[in-house]
Every structure is written in C-alpha cells, then in structure tokens.
Amino acid sequence: MIFAEWKPVEELVEKLKGRKKILVAGCATCVAECAAGGEKEVDTMAPLISMGLKEKGIDAEITTVMVEKQCEYEFLDDIDAKVKDVDAVLSLACGIGVQAFAEQFPDTPIYPGVNTSGLTVREETGVWASRCAACGDCVLDETFGLCPVARCAKSLMNGPCGGTRKNGKCELNEETDCIWNKIVDRAEARGELETLATVRKTKNWSHARHGGPKKIVREDLKQ
Amino acid sequence: MNAVSGSNLEKVLAAGHFAVTAEVGPPRGPDIQAIKEKGEQVKGVADAFNVTDNQTAVVRMSSIAASKLLLEEGLEPVMQMVCRDRNRIAMQSDLLGAHALGLRNCLCLSGDHQSAGTSGKLKGHPGAKNVFDIDSIQLIAAVKGLRDGVQEGGDTITSPASFFIGAAWTPLGPPEKFRAIRLSKKIAAGADFIQTQAVYDMERFKEAMKRAMDMGLTEKTAILPGIIVPRSAGMLKYMNANVPGIEVPEAMIKRMADASDAKAEGLKIAVELIEMVKELPGAKGVHVQAIEAEHLLRDVIGKAGLLPRPQV
Amino acid sequence: MNTATETKSLNIAILYCKNCISGDKSIHLSTDENGDFTVKPVMLPCSSNIQAYQLLRILDKEADGIELVACPGTSCEFMVGSCRAGKRVSYVRELLEKINVNPGRIGVSYTSNASVDDLLEIAANRAKAVNTLNQ
Numbered sequence: 001m002i003f004a005e006w007k008p009v010e011e012l013v014e015k016l017k018g019r020k021k022i023l024v025a026g027c028a029t030c031v032a033e034c035a036a037g038g039e040k041e042v043d044t045m046a047p048l049i050s051m052g053l054k055e056k057g058i059d060a061e062i063t064t065v066m067v068e069k070q071c072e073y074e075f076l077d078d079i080d081a082k083v084k085d086v087d088a089v090l091s092l093a094c095g096i097g098v099q100a101f102a103e104q105f106p107d108t109p110i111y112p113g114v115n116t117s118g119l120t121v122r123e124e125t126g127v128w129a130s131r132c133a134a135c136g137d138c139v140l141d142e143t144f145g146l147c148p149v150a151r152c153a154k155s156l157m158n159g160p161c162g163g164t165r166k167n168g169k170c171e172l173n174e175e176t177d178c179i180w181n182k183i184v185d186r187a188e189a190r191g192e193l194e195t196l197a198t199v200r201k202t203k204n205w206s207h208a209r210h211g212g213p214k215k216i217v218r219e220d221l222k223q
Numbered sequence: 224m225n226a227v228s229g230s231n232l233e234k235v236l237a238a239g240h241f242a243v244t245a246e247v248g249p250p251r252g253p254d255i256q257a258i259k260e261k262g263e264q265v266k267g268v269a270d271a272f273n274v275t276d277n278q279t280a281v282v283r284m285s286s287i288a289a290s291k292l293l294l295e296e297g298l299e300p301v302m303q304m305v306c307r308d309r310n311r312i313a314m315q316s317d318l319l320g321a322h323a324l325g326l327r328n329c330l331c332l333s334g335d336h337q338s339a340g341t342s343g344k345l346k347g348h349p350g351a352k353n354v355f356d357i358d359s360i361q362l363i364a365a366v367k368g369l370r371d372g373v374q375e376g377g378d379t380i381t382s383p384a385s386f387f388i389g390a391a392w393t394p395l396g397p398p399e400k401f402r403a404i405r406l407s408k409k410i411a412a413g414a415d416f417i418q419t420q421a422v423y424d425m426e427r428f429k430e431a432m433k434r435a436m437d438m439g440l441t442e443k444t445a446i447l448p449g450i451i452v453p454r455s456a457g458m459l460k461y462m463n464a465n466v467p468g469i470e471v472p473e474a475m476i477k478r479m480a481d482a483s484d485a486k487a488e489g490l491k492i493a494v495e496l497i498e499m500v501k502e503l504p505g506a507k508g509v510h511v512q513a514i515e516a517e518h519l520l521r522d523v524i525g526k527a528g529l530l531p532r533p534q535v
Numbered sequence: 536m537n538t539a540t541e542t543k544s545l546n547i548a549i550l551y552c553k554n555c556i557s558g559d560k561s562i563h564l565s566t567d568e569n570g571d572f573t574v575k576p577v578m579l580p581c582s583s584n585i586q587a588y589q590l591l592r593i594l595d596k597e598a599d600g601i602e603l604v605a606c607p608g609t610s611c612e613f614m615v616g617s618c619r620a621g622k623r624v625s626y627v628r629e630l631l632e633k634i635n636v637n638p639g640r641i642g643v644s645y646t647s648n649a650s651v652d653d654l655l656e657i658a659a660n661r662a663k664a665v666n667t668l669n670q
Contacts, residue, residue, distance in 0.1 A: 010633045043588035044630075047595035052634030153336050154306070154353070158360040159405040161333040162393035162420055163467045171467055172336055184398040197404045199412050202311065202361045202375060 001121075002030035002094045003128055004037065004114035009045070012090065013052030015111055019088040021061045022049060024113070025079070025101070027070040027093035034128055036114045037092030039066050045092060045113060070097030076104040083108055119150070136207025136214075142195070144186035149203075151179035157200045160184075227370060227415070228387035230327035231299040232271040234535040235508075236416065236445045241501060242508025243529050244301060244418065244447060245269040245520050248278065249289035258289055261517055262296040268521045269511070270532055271328055273418070276303040280340035280347055287317060291324045301389060302326045305334025310356035311365060311375050318369055322384035330389035330418065331362040360405075360412045363390055367413030390414035392446070394431035395424065396468035403434045410444045417444050418510040420468040421451040423459070423475055425499050432505045441505035448500045452513040452523055453489040456480035490523055497527035545572040545665055547658045548593055551604035552582040552617070557648040572599075572662040574655065581611065582620035590627050590641060600640045600665040602657050607645040617645060639664035 016022055024046045032038025042064045050062045065082050068075045070093035083089060088109045091098045094116040102110050119132040133150035139157075140147060149155045153172045160180035163171025170176040187193045208214070226237060235242045245265055250257040265272065272293060276286040283289075290300035302321055304314060318329065333355075340347025357365065357375075365375040372383040390409040394402045406417065422428045428448065435441055453459050456479035463471035475492065482488035493511070500509045509529075513519040524530055556578075575598065579585060582605035593601055603624055605617035621643050628638035642664065644657050 008633065009630060010635070013634055040586060040588055044586075044591055047588070047591035048630055048634055050595045051591070051631075051636050055635050154333055154355045154358070156333060156355070156358045158358050158408055159401060160396070160398065161359070162391060162396055163335070164393075164397045165467050166397065168397050172338055178397070180401075181398050184401040188400065193401070193404065196401065197407060199360055199364065199408050202357045202365075205356065 001033050001119070002096070002116060003034045003118045003120035003130075004031050004092075004094050004116040005034075006036055006041070006045075006092075006114055007112065009048050009052065012045075012111065012113060013049060013056070016049060016053065016060070016088060016090065017056060017058060019060060019109075021063070021086040021088070023082055023086040023089045024049065024062060024064045025070065025089055025091045025093065026064070026066045027091075027097050028066055028068050029071075031092055031094055031097070031114060033122065034120065035126075037094075037097075041092055042066060045090070049090065067093070067097075070094075071100045073100060073104055076101060134208055135203070135205065136211075137204055139200075142200075143183050144190070144192075146179050146183045146186065148179055148183065151177070156180065157203060159196065228327040228385045230271065230387040231535065232301065232328055233387040233415070235270045235533060238533065238535050240270075240508075240533045240535070241529065242271075242416075242445065242447060243269040243524055243532060244271050244273060244508065244510045245517075245524075246273040246275065246510075246512045247289070247293060247298075247300075247517065248275050249284035249286065251281065251283050253284060255292060258284070258292045259296055262293050262298050264517050265520050266296065266298055267532060268524050268530065270508075271299040271301045273301045273303055273330060273510070276305045276332070276334070277308065278303075279335050279342070280307065280337040280351075281345060282340075282348070287321045287324065287326065290321070290326050294325055299328070300326060301328040301330050303330045303332060304362065305332045306355050306357055306359055306362055307334035307337065307353050310354050311361075314357075314362065315365060315369060315374055318366060318386070319380070319384050322369075322386065327385070327387055328389060329366050329386040330391070331359050331366060331414075332391055333359040359390065360408050363388055363409055363412040363414050370413075387415050388413050389416045389418060391420070392417045393420040393468035394435075395427055395470050396420070399431075402431065403438055403440070406435055407438055407440055410440055414444055416507075417446045419446065419449045421449045421462070421466075421512070422496065422500070423453075423463075424470040424472050425496065425503075427470060429503065432503060436505045441507075445507035446505060447508040447510045448503070448506050449510045449512065450493055450496050450500065452493040452511070452516065452519055453479060454514075454516065455485050455489070490519065490526070493523045494526045497523070497529070501527070544570055545599040545662050546597065547572050547574050547600045547602065547661050547665070548598040549574055549576045549602050549604060549654055549658055550579055550582070550585060551576065551649070551654065552606055552611075552620075553578050553580060554606055554611075555604050555646050555649050556654075557650055572658065574658045576654070582606070582617050583611070585620060585623060587623050587627050587630070590623065591630070594627075594631075594636075594640055600661045601642075602661045603641070603643045604649065604654065604657065605643060605645055607647055610647060621645075637665070637667070639667055 026037045026042035046062045046064050053060045083105050090111045090113045092113040098112045118130050120128040121131045130150045135149045164178040168181040170178045274286045274290045286302050290302040293300045337351045338349050341349045366388050369384040392406050459471045459476045462469045605620040611617040624643040631638045
C-alpha cells in the first residue's frame with residue numbers, strides 16, 4: 001500500500017495560523033492502513049491542531065470528515081457542503097488524494113498533513129517497510145520475489161556491493177537487510193544460484209518518473 | 224590479454240611482472256599543491272595510483288582532475304568512478320573527457336551511499352539525491368563499450384576511448400557463496416584487473432582465490448589483492464568490526480596489541496602479507512594502501528622486495 | 536485549559552481501570568477540600584482501550600489535565616493493557632510537546648486496590664503538574 005507519515009504537527013500548526021475554520025479530512029484506504037490518515041488519526045490530529053492554535057492565541061473551529069477514497073472524485077462529491085463551509089482543508093490523504101481534492105475544490109486552500117514516502121508492506125503491527133519503487137519495469141521473477149530496486153539502497157541489479165555486513169545487513173544501518181544477501185539465499189535454497197550469474201543489462205528507467213509524468217490510456221476501458 | 228589501453232599498469236601486467244598499485248586520495252579543496260606533494264611522496268613506488276571518487280561520499284577534488292594532476296607529475300593514475308553521483312550520460316561524457324586528458328585506467332565501483340558522508344566529524348550531504356542509474360557491473364560494460372567505440376545506448380563514438388578497466392572484489396563479504404559469481408560477472412562485463420578489499424585473513428582469502436581459480440577467473444583477469452598497512456590494534460579491531468568484507472584474525476590483533484612499537488609491527492605485518500600475496504597462486508600483483516600515511520608506502524613496498532618498479 | 540488563570544479551578548479527568556480500585560468500582564469524586572480543582576472520574580474496563588485521540592479530545596475540550604490510572608506491570612487483566620496505556624500517554628505527551636503545550640497535562644499512574652483518597656491524591660498531583668505549566 002501507499003505509505004505516508006504525519007508531517008511534524010508543529011509545522012502544520014504554524015502553516016494553519018491564519019485559518020479560522022479548518023476541515024481535517026481523512027482517507028479510509030492506504031493512509032488508514034498505515035495509521036497516518038484514518039479515522040483515529042483524523043480524530044487525533046483535530047484536537048492537536050485546535051490546541052496548537054489555541055497556544056498561539058487563535059481560536060479556530062476544527063471539523064473532521066472521513067472520505068472513503070480521497071483519490072476518487074465521486075467520493076469527494078459527498079463532502080461538498082462540508083468543504084464549502086471551511087476556509088482551509090488539512091488532508092491526511094496521500095499525495096494522490098490531496099491532488100484529487102485540490103482538483104475537486106480548486107477554491108479551497110488545501111494543506112497536506114502527511115508526507116507520502118513509499119510503497120510498503122506492514123511487517124507487523126506498527127512496523128512498515130519498503131517493497132516497491134514503482135519503477136515500471138518489474139523484475140521480481142528474476143530476483144526470487146525480492147525487489148532490488150526498492151530494497152537495495154543503491155538499486156543494484158547485479159548482486160550485492162561490498163557493503164554487506166557480517167550479519168547480512170546493509171552498510172546503511174543495522175536495521176536494513178542487504179536484500180541481495182536475501183536474494184542469494186533464496187536462489188540457493190531453490191538450487192538456482194547460477195541464474196544470478198548472468199550480467200543484467202542497464203535498466204530502462206523511462207517506464208516510471210524518469211520518462212516524464214505518466215499517463216496511461218486504456219482504450220478498452222475508456223468511455 | 225591484448226594491449227588495449229597502453230596504460231603502464233596494463234603493460235606491467237602484460238609483461239608478466241608482479242604489479243603494484245597504491246592510492247592517492249584527492250584533497251578536500253582545490254589545492255594543486257596538496258596533490259603534487261602526495262604525488263612526490265609516492266612517485267615510483269607503484270605502477271599506478273588509484274584516485275578516489277568522492278570516497279565515503281565526502282566532497283573532494285574530482286577524480287578526473289586529480290588524476291590529470293598526478294599524470295602531470297609523472298605518476299600513472301587509476302581514475303576511480305562510482306555510480307552514486309552521475310547517470311550514464313554524465314559518466315560516459317566524463318570518460319571521454321578523461322581519455323582526452325590522457326587517463327587510461329578506470330576502476331568501476333558502486334560507491335558508498337551518500338549517508339556515509341555524515342560519519343565522523345563531517346556533516347556530509349545526507350540529503351543528496353543519489354543516482355545509481357547503472358551499477359558497477361553495468362559501468363564496466365559501458366567503459367568496455369567506449370573502448371569498442373559504442374556508447375551504452377548503442378550510438379557510435381567518433382573514435383574509441385580505450386581504457387584498462389578495473390573493478391573491485393570483496394571475496395569475504397556475505398553472501399560469500401556469491402562473491403566469486405559476482406567476480407565472474409565483472410569479468411564477463413569486461414574487467415581487465417581486480418583490486419580486492421583489504422586482506423588480513425590470508426587463509427580465508429586463499430580459499431576464495433581457489434574458488435576463483437577453479438572457475439577459471441584468474442586466467443581472465445589480473446587480481447591484485449588489497450593490503451592496508453595496519454597502524455594499531457585499535458584500527459584492526461575497528462576494521463574487523465565495522466568495515467564490511469574485512470576479516471582480521473584475532474591473533475593478528477593480539478600481535479599488534481602486544482607489540483612495543485605498533486607502527487613498526489604494522490609495517491612488518493604489511494610486508495609479510497605482501498610476501499604471502501606474491502606466492503599466492505592467481506595473484507598478479509598487490510594493491511597497497513596506507514590510509515592517511517602515504518609516506519609509509521615506499522618503505523613497505525621496498526621491504527617486500529618490489530622496488531624499483533619495472534620500466535616497460 | 537492552559538490559558539486558565541489562578542482564580543479558575545482546574546478540571547482533572549481521572550481515567551481509571553476498574554481493576555485498580557478497591558471496593559465500589561463506580562466512585563464519586565468532585566472537588567478537593569481547597570476547591571483548587573474538580574475531578575471527573577471515568578471508569579474504564581481496561582486502560583488498554585484508551586486511544587490517543589480520546590485523550591487529546593478531552594484535553595482540548597473537557598479537562599485541563601488527565602491522569603490515566605492503570606494496573607501495575609503485568610497484573611493487567613489483558614496482560615499488556617497497562618503497558619499499552621503507558622505507551623499511548625507517552626505518545627500524547629510527545630505530541631503536546633511539539634505544539635508547545637505542557638506535556639504535564641497528562642500522566643499515567645500504576646496502582647492496585649486504590650481508594651478514593653488515593654485517586655484524589657493522584658488528581659492533586661496532576662493538578663500540580665498542570666499548574667506548573669500555567670506559571
């Protein structure tokens with residue numbers, strides 16, 4: 001899922017200083033999963049903004065709303081009245097949601113309340129880790145289901161650099177696995193280590209951001 | 224190996240001599256004098272001198288410029304190039320420029336992550352965007368391409384840029400079972416010579432070399448095991464614990480700790496290690512480093528019986 | 536609230552786990568002897584159920600201070616409840632600090648067999664911590 005984290009709340013309070021009526025808008029999909037923009041987080045953020053502004057001597061009216069999916073325009077139709085009633089929106093949706101919101105309500109200033117930083121899996125309660133870099137050129141079949149683009153600090157495509165620690169962790173820090181160490185382990189367990197001996201050619205990065213903003217049109221689905 | 228670049232290092236190896244390379248780190252400023260002084264210090268002790276490319280992600284004079292300055296001083300540089308800071312366009316452009324300036328050896332590396340620059344007292348640039356458009360093996364192939372007159376993208380260049388291509392090998396880093404395979408990939412991509420991570424545990428290194436030899440790799444490339452002159456027991460302990468791929472036997476740490484003159488003992492150890500490398504099947508030379516103590520190189524290499532260097 | 540003046544009596548919410556209390560579980564507290572603060576007791580089935588947003592909502596709109604009263608250590612009925620409660624309170628305190636609100640407005644106490652007087656004392660201590668912030 002898309003992973004996001006709260007922006008520093010003091011930063012948000014500072015940015016919202018001039019606003020009198022603020023709507024804190026959550027999203028019930030990815031950001032709810034990663035505990036940044038779900039119902040609980042909206043309900044946590046709202047009193048914080050209220051108290052933070054009060055601390056600066058500002059009495060603001062804070063309201064909240066949950067949107068099923070902020071990145072779908074049809075769900076945004078439902079909250080029209082609530083948005084029209086405020087002078088700013090603090091969205092806890094990912095960058096996609098914030099932009100859909102801004103598109104739908106171009107007259108209302110919108111503030112992103114979270115930083116969207118990746119595509120992660122929830123490893124356990126309270127722990128998330130990168131899995132995909134959305135490179136547009138998936139190689140997971142050749143790397144035994146482990147992504148070197150997202151999970152190697154250098155996105156190496158031909159095996160581990162010289163920085164693998166004795167315990168199989170990355171030179172970056174003790175918390176990060178050397179993903180190539182894991183790829184090699186899986187390859188060996190499957191008796192297919194030799195498949196990693198082929199030199200992998202340079203990657204075509206143009207399938208993702210490096211090719212310019214992406215727009216995909218599926219004529220079969222388009223109306 | 225056909226003569227491809229005409230570099231001194233290539234010629235020394237081709238003539239069957241046991242090659243010696245050393246390292247000269249560029250200064251953290253634009254000081255020509257600093258390079259000249261370092262060059263003066265080590266002139267003649269090795270066949271070629273590695274010039275690092277913003278090692279540990281600390282901004283230093285560019286490898287190309289420092290290499291050129293060394294060349295002017297009569298030393299042959301091995302220009303290092305890492306994949307962290309430039310994409311394939313910039314790298315190839317820099318390679319063409321380097322060739323035009325007379326540089327003929329290029330060592331292709333992944334490069335330390337930019338977060339490494341914040342260690343110690345330096346702030347570094349941890350917020351930098353890294354590139355890693357291509358990896359070190361793909362860079363080797365790209366340099367090989369330029370030698371064959373073709374850019375990575377397939378376009379031809381007006382005339383070939385012939386480099387003697389180097390790569391690194393960390394035989395004792397995990398996953399150890401893959402390290403020889405990774406070496407074979409570097410060779411398949413076009414690596415003419417290999418410099419290894421520092422060796423202290425000669426027994427384990429021998430086993431790794433044997434694996435490489437059994438795979439026929441030592442015939443296809445010139446492997447130069449790395450030796451870093453130990454300066455203290457603390458330094459050995461630190462490297463053993465913190466530098467990936469470096470294994471230091473306990474006995475060696477103890478030997479340094481027990482020595483009344485650790486610096487002299489370190490020199491002795493370095494000389495002994497080089498002597499062992501000279502006898503090691505498959506090793507075609509040695510890469511000697513004396514970190515922040517380049518003045519020791521002449522002594523160490525001399526005592527190992529490797530001076531004067533051959534004129535080829 | 537943190538804009539309270541000395542003349543105003545503080546509202547202290549005591550959120551207590553029902554297992555921490557001796558005797559009658561639903562206790563009634565109002566003001567202390569000096570009238571420095573009033574206490575609003577709220578019984579919880581277990582301290583683990585309390586959420587950061589609930590604590591913040593209370594701090595924003597209803598009370599000047601909160602004391603979460605939980606079972607000590609591993610004596611929690613649900614094993615990890617009071618440990619979770621402690622983590623939530625720490626989290627809220629961190630958030631308060633960030634927005635420049637005194638984190639002393641909320642705290643956690645671990646106790647068992649507490650009497651009404653004990654709770655009153657806990658509330659008094661919290662009131663003191665809240666007051667520190669107003670000075």
